[in-house]
Amino acid sequence: MTVKGNVIVVGPGELDEVISQNPNLIVDCWAPWCGPCNMLSPIIDQLAEDYAGRMSIAKMNVDENQAEAQKFRIMAIPTILFFKGGEAIDQMIGVSPKEDIEDRIRKHY
Secondary structure, three states: OEEEOOEEEEOOOOHHHHHHHOOEEEEEEEOOOOHHHHHHHHHHHHHHHHOOOOOEEEEEEOOOOHHHHHHOOOOOOOEEEEEEOOEEEEEEEOOOOHHHHHHHHHHHO
16 A cells, blocks of 8 residues: 555555554545546545545555455446445445535544
């Protein structure tokens, strides 16, 4: 796993470790060829900056992490997974405005 700015970049086979080390975690599941994913990326980066120190934000390329994508039944991207205490508690599919994602953050954390 690497960190770019305030965003954890999940490498192949690293998702379980990232989840266990970050009790309040959001994971953006994306692919580089996905136009909507590229639209969501700057929003995720801004959330990572806004919530630094309060929660963790990660990005997981589903092409490089196919086993993890299957485990969490990711059928469409972008998908945002929400984890609390190591458990998947919610998800959002598709591009959402920053405000909608923040509403989910306030709801869960």
